[in-house]
Every structure is written in structure tokens, then in C-alpha cells.
Amino acid sequence: MIDSHCHLADDAFVKDLPEVISRAQQAGLTRAMCILAAENRIEAERARELARMWPTLLFGIGLHPHQAGQFSGREHEVVSLVRHAIASVPQARALGEIGLDYHYDFAPKDVQQTVFRLQIRLARELDLPVIIHTREAEADTISILRDESGGEVRGVMHCFTGTRRLAEEALALGMHISFAGILTFPKGANVREVAAIVPLDRMLCETDSPYLAPTPHRGKRNEPAWVVRVAEELATVTGVAVDDLWRLTSANFDALFRP
Numbered sequence: 001m002i003d004s005h006c007h008l009a010d011d012a013f014v015k016d017l018p019e020v021i022s023r024a025q026q027a028g029l030t031r032a033m034c035i036l037a038a039e040n041r042i043e044a045e046r047a048r049e050l051a052r053m054w055p056t057l058l059f060g061i062g063l064h065p066h067q068a069g070q071f072s073g074r075e076h077e078v079v080s081l082v083r084h085a086i087a088s089v090p091q092a093r094a095l096g097e098i099g100l101d102y103h104y105d106f107a108p109k110d111v112q113q114t115v116f117r118l119q120i121r122l123a124r125e126l127d128l129p130v131i132i133h134t135r136e137a138e139a140d141t142i143s144i145l146r147d148e149s150g151g152e153v154r155g156v157m158h159c160f161t162g163t164r165r166l167a168e169e170a171l172a173l174g175m176h177i178s179f180a181g182i183l184t185f186p187k188g189a190n191v192r193e194v195a196a197i198v199p200l201d202r203m204l205c206e207t208d209s210p211y212l213a214p215t216p217h218r219g220k221r222n223e224p225a226w227v228v229r230v231a232e233e234l235a236t237v238t239g240v241a242v243d244d245l246w247r248l249t250s251a252n253f254d255a256l257f258r259p
Helices: 017-026 041-053 065-071 077-087 109-126 138-149 164-172 189-195 224-238 242-257
Strands: 002-006 031-037 058-062 092-101 130-135 155-157 176-179 203-205
Touching (some): 002 203, 002 224, 002 242, 017 041, 017 224, 031 242, 058 130, 065 092, 065 109, 092 109, 092 138, 109 130, 130 138, 138 164, 155 164, 176 189, 189 224, 203 224
Parallel strands (some): 002 031, 031 058, 155 176, 176 203
């Protein structure tokens, strides 16, 4: 099993990181994709320790839309920042998470859009998949992906919570769809409906830990070991045996991120 999106370099894991990794491995995880914030030097330092503790761990690095406002008026500096951050981590295999978030007013929409476009262009240059965050920005996210991908960008819509239309348009662009703990929530019916129509060869499982712990762990700090619970729910929704779902999503992860 693989957790395709987690934040192990987050402050939430500082006190017991070895135990968290041990529980993940005991749960059957062979790899995970750890997301790093390109502008965060502390996370970059933690990445080196993480790679030592879990040698098969991979990393995605990018500038999240929440931080895009820091670069207002100097958006092009993001390219050199992210390029350097990726070059400094040998196990980096993706550019992200990047995208648009209109739910919070952390960064002007136009700045978010410019930063998003620039990072997609960098991903094309580096031949890396993109990890997409989108919240209340579906139309603009798809429009920018369509404009900038040139049919060359591969990637994943992470922690999918959007509409069926968003899923269909993302799939048409060649994207994967990743499901997290929201899939297990009582109010996650819309996510389960989308999961039922996603092709099995485009499907991933993630935790987005330390956030969004699946039931029955809701309210607790999430961790990679609990991706097993997401996979169980996804197996139920798709009608695929759990073991087969683990095999399929692991193969999808390898095809996308090329470890």
C-alpha cells in the first residue's frame, strides 16, 4: 500500500516521527509521497532526516496557493525558488502541491493564478508530475491546466472533494484522482459518487495527514498508516477487493511518479 500524499515534515510529527513511520510500515506501506513547502527551510531540513529514516519515501515540492501572496509583484521568483528546492532533494518526484484556493482569502486570485501557471510551466520543463490543490476554484483550475499543460503535464487532483464535472474534465486532461479520509465521512456521499466513476487505472489513495483523519479516527491527528482505512472504503465504493485495490493504486502511483 502507498500513501500518495502526506505531510510528514509538518510540526505535528516532530515528537514521534519514528513511531509514525514504524506504524506505517507495519500497516503494509512500502512508500509514501511527502509534501514539502518550497519556501520552508525547516521542512527541507526535516526531509533529509525523513529520507534517512524511510529510504523509499518520495517528495513533492511546490508553493501552495496559500503562500502565493508572499510573492505578489514578484511572482517570477517562485520559479527559481521551487527549482532550487526540488534540486536539493534527490528523492523529489513531483511538483506540488500547487493550485488555487478561493475558500480562504490568503492570497489574491490573480497572484494565485500567475504562480500556478508558472509552476505548471516549470513542471513541463523538469518533466515532473504536478500535485493539484483546488478549492472553490474548479473552473479556473481546469482552465489554467488546459492552457498550460500542452498535453504534456501528468499529475493528480489530490484529496478530491469536487464535482463530477471537475473529475471528468481532469480525467480528460490525463490527470489522476486521489481520495482521502473525506471518502469515509458520513457527509462524503458526493465524494463516494465521484469515486465510483473514476477509472481504476487513474485512482490513488492518500491521507493528507496530519489532516482529515478517516473514520473511526476523526478528530485525531491523521497519519500514513490510516490510508488503509481509505483504501477499504474505496474498495467498497468500487466493488473491488481490497487486496486488488492496493495493488492497482500502488501500480498507478508508480506509473505517475516513476520512483
